Amino acid sequence: MSVRLRFAPSNTGFLHMGNARTALFNYLYTRHHKGTFILRIEDTDLERSKPEYTDAILEAMDWMGMEADEGPFFQTKRTDIYKEKVEELLASGNAYKCFATKEELEERRQKAMESGGDLSAASRIWRDRDDHPEGQPFVVRFKSPLEGDLTIDDMVQGEVTVSATELDDFIILRSDGTPTYNFTVVVDDILMEVTHIVRGDDHLNNAFRQLPVYLALGAKPPRFGHVALVAGLSKRKGSTSVPEYRALGYLREAVNNYLARLGWSHGDQEIFSMEELIEYFDFDHVGKSASQFDIKKFQWVNAEWMKRLEPAVLAERWLPFLAEAGLPAPSVDSPEFARLTEIAEALSGRAKTLVEMTEKGAFFFTDSVEYDxxxxxxxxxxxxxxxxxxxxxxxxxxxxxxxxxxxxxxxxxxxxxxxxxxxxxxxxxxxxxxxxxxxxxxxxxxxxxxxxxxxxxxxxxxxxxxxx
CATH class of the missing domain: 1.10.10.350 (Arc Repressor Mutant, subunit A)
Known part of the structure; x- marks a missing residue:
C-alpha cells in the first residue's frame, strides 16, 4: 500500500519554523516511501484566516522545495461534506443533539470539581435523551466510549494508552452549523485516504478523541507519529517564520538541513542535501524529547551551505540582497555576472548569511569606503x-x-x-x-x-x- 501523508496548516499566520519542520518530516517520509504528499489548508477560523497567509505558506513551501502532489484543499469549501458525516453519525447513534446551555454545563462542571467527580460526565447531559425541545438551539456531540482503554502505537512516542473515562463527549457541530477541528480532520483524513499522520506532540491528546470517530465512520485509523515540539522558538527570541529567515539571508538548503536535524539524526552526519534527507529519513531515528533551536548552530549550517553551493548559484541567490542594499545586481546573462560570481566565491567562506555577505562585500561595488x-x-x-x-x-x-x-x-x-x-x-x-x-x-x-x-x-x- 502506498503511503499518503498530509500537511495541514492553518492560514492564520506565516509558516512558523516549527510547522515547517512538521511539513518537512511529512514530505521526507512521503518521498522516502515514494508516496503522496497532500496539502490541506485548515481555514475554518474565519476571523483570523487570511488569503495573504495562504499565499505566504504556499510560497514558503515552494521555496523550501516541498511540492504537494495533491491540493491545496480548503476546509471552508468542504462544509457540506462535514454536515453529511454529522448526519451519518446521528443516524448510526454515534452522535446526539445537546440542548444544554453554557450555564448548565458550567454549573455541572463546577459541582463535579467540588465533589471530585467525573468532569467529562458534565458534557453528557443529553447523551441518552430524545425529548428534544422544538426550535431550541443545539450542538451535536460525539458519543465517546465510556469504558475500556484506547491505545495508539505511535511511530515516535511508542505505545500510548488512555482510559476511555478520560474522554468527554466533545462537540462536532456548533450551534451555528460550523463543524469543529477534531471532527473535520478525521473526515478529511478518511476521504483523502491518509495512511500516516505526522504532527506535533501537542496533538497527542486529540488523537484519542479522534480515534473513536474513525471507527464510528467505519474507517481504519491511520498510523500516528507525534513529534516533540521545538524549544526556543518564540518571537521574543527573534525570527520565527520561514519568510523571516529567508529575508535574513538563509539558504533553503540550510533551512531544510537544520530543521531535519531538529529531532532526527543519521549517524554523526550534520550536512545533508535534500536528496540525502529523502534517502535516509525514517522515524526510527526521531527522538521523543524536545529539540532546542540554536541560532548559532543554524548559522553554522548556513555558512557551510554557502561554501558548498556552486559560485554561480550563490551569486544568483545573492542578487536580491544586493538590489535591496542599493548595490549593482547584474542579470545572470550579463557580462558583469561573471565578476559577481568570482566575488561571491571569494566571500562564501567569510559570511554566515547572504545579508552578512552583502555587508562584507559592499566595498567591491561602492564608489568610496569609510575607514575604521x-x-x-x-x-x-x-x-x-x-x-x-x-x-x-x-x-x-x-x-x-x-x-x-x-x-x-x-x-x-x-x-x-x-x-x-x-x-x-x-x-x-x-x-x-x-x-x-x-x-x-x-x-x-x-x-x-x-x-x-x-x-x-x-x-x-x-x-x-x-x-x-
Whole structure:
C-alpha cells in the first residue's frame, strides 16, 4: 500500500519554523516511501484566516522545495461534506443533539470539581435523551466510549494508552452549523485516504478523541507519529517564520538541513542535501524529547551551505540582497555576472548569511569606503608611504590585471622594502575595504578592479603622507 501523508496548516499566520519542520518530516517520509504528499489548508477560523497567509505558506513551501502532489484543499469549501458525516453519525447513534446551555454545563462542571467527580460526565447531559425541545438551539456531540482503554502505537512516542473515562463527549457541530477541528480532520483524513499522520506532540491528546470517530465512520485509523515540539522558538527570541529567515539571508538548503536535524539524526552526519534527507529519513531515528533551536548552530549550517553551493548559484541567490542594499545586481546573462560570481566565491567562506555577505562585500561595488579609524591609525602611517607610492605606480603600469601578476608586484616590493607581507596586505585592505578584513589580498585587489584600486590606494597614500 502506498503511503499518503498530509500537511495541514492553518492560514492564520506565516509558516512558523516549527510547522515547517512538521511539513518537512511529512514530505521526507512521503518521498522516502515514494508516496503522496497532500496539502490541506485548515481555514475554518474565519476571523483570523487570511488569503495573504495562504499565499505566504504556499510560497514558503515552494521555496523550501516541498511540492504537494495533491491540493491545496480548503476546509471552508468542504462544509457540506462535514454536515453529511454529522448526519451519518446521528443516524448510526454515534452522535446526539445537546440542548444544554453554557450555564448548565458550567454549573455541572463546577459541582463535579467540588465533589471530585467525573468532569467529562458534565458534557453528557443529553447523551441518552430524545425529548428534544422544538426550535431550541443545539450542538451535536460525539458519543465517546465510556469504558475500556484506547491505545495508539505511535511511530515516535511508542505505545500510548488512555482510559476511555478520560474522554468527554466533545462537540462536532456548533450551534451555528460550523463543524469543529477534531471532527473535520478525521473526515478529511478518511476521504483523502491518509495512511500516516505526522504532527506535533501537542496533538497527542486529540488523537484519542479522534480515534473513536474513525471507527464510528467505519474507517481504519491511520498510523500516528507525534513529534516533540521545538524549544526556543518564540518571537521574543527573534525570527520565527520561514519568510523571516529567508529575508535574513538563509539558504533553503540550510533551512531544510537544520530543521531535519531538529529531532532526527543519521549517524554523526550534520550536512545533508535534500536528496540525502529523502534517502535516509525514517522515524526510527526521531527522538521523543524536545529539540532546542540554536541560532548559532543554524548559522553554522548556513555558512557551510554557502561554501558548498556552486559560485554561480550563490551569486544568483545573492542578487536580491544586493538590489535591496542599493548595490549593482547584474542579470545572470550579463557580462558583469561573471565578476559577481568570482566575488561571491571569494566571500562564501567569510559570511554566515547572504545579508552578512552583502555587508562584507559592499566595498567591491561602492564608489568610496569609510575607514575604521582604529585600523587606519595603525596601518595608514608615514613609514609605509614610499612603499605604497611605488605600489600605486607599479599597479598603474600593469597591463594584464590578474591575481597572479598583482601578487608578483607585491612579492617584489615586500623583498625590496624588507617588510613582511602583512605590512603591505593590511594597509591595502584598509585602503580598499575600510577595515583589515577581506578575502585574500591579491584576490581582493584583482576583483576590486583597476580604477577602483588605484583611486583608493592614492587616497590611502595621501593619508599616510599626512599622518604624524
Amino acid at each position: 579609524e582604529k585600523a587606519a591609525s595603525k596601518w595608514l602611517v608615514q613609514k609605509y608611504a614610499d612603499a605604497f607610492d611605488e605600489l600605486h605606480t607599479r599597479l598603474s603600469a600593469l597591463e594584464d590585471w590578474t591575481t597572479e601578476n598583482i601578487e608578483a608586484i607585491y612579492r617584489d616590493l615586500v623583498e625590496k622594502y624588507e617588510l613582511g607581507l602583512k605590512h603591505f596586505a593590511q594597509p591595502t585592505r584598509v585602503c580598499l575595504t575600510g577595515s583589515t578584513s577581506s578575502p585574500g589580498v591579491f584576490e581582493t585587489v584583482a576583483l576590486c578592479g583597476r580604477e577602483r584600486v588605484l583611486e583608493r590606494l592614492a587616497a590611502g597614500v595621501e593619508r599616510m603622507k599626512a599622518a604624524e
